[in-house]
Amino acid sequence: MSYGILITNPEGKILIDGERRMPKLHHHGRYHLSTRGASESAVIYYCDVTFTPTSNPVFVTMAIDESVHSSGKLRGPYVFRDASNRFYKVRLEAYDQIYVFAWVYEI
Numbered sequence: 001m002s003y004g005i006l007i008t009n010p011e012g013k014i015l016i017d018g019e020r021r022m023p024k025l026h027h028h029g030r031y032h033l034s035t036r037g038a039s040e041s042a043v044i045y046y047c048d049v050t051f052t053p054t055s056n057p058v059f060v061t062m063a064i065d066e067s068v069h070s071s072g073k074l075r076g077p078y079v080f081r082d083a084s085n086r087f088y089k090v091r092l093e094a095y096d097q098i099y100v101f102a103w104v105y106e107i
Helices: none
Strands: 014-016 024-032 035-038 043-054 058-064 074-081 087-094 099-106
Touching (some): 043 099, 058 074, 058 087
Antiparallel strands (some): 024 099, 035 043, 043 087, 058 099
């Protein structure tokens, strides 16, 4: 079954494609991006979400909760590592104060 996704690591090794199974859902939830910050050119809103640390690669997807907001502009999520070099937190960002759904997958 093809998922229409191709994810590689920086070295070019294929981690996910139509031949491989989908990764394990590690964490998910609905979040209010309400903390105000600033980027180089605009005001942004964000929420830091912590999850169980993992040493496996992760990827994050987000979607606007359209039951509350009919539109919004998302920014790419940022994933953080702890002192043990494990992934443990993601920062979700948008240009609007909105609610989003987020999913963290472990590869």
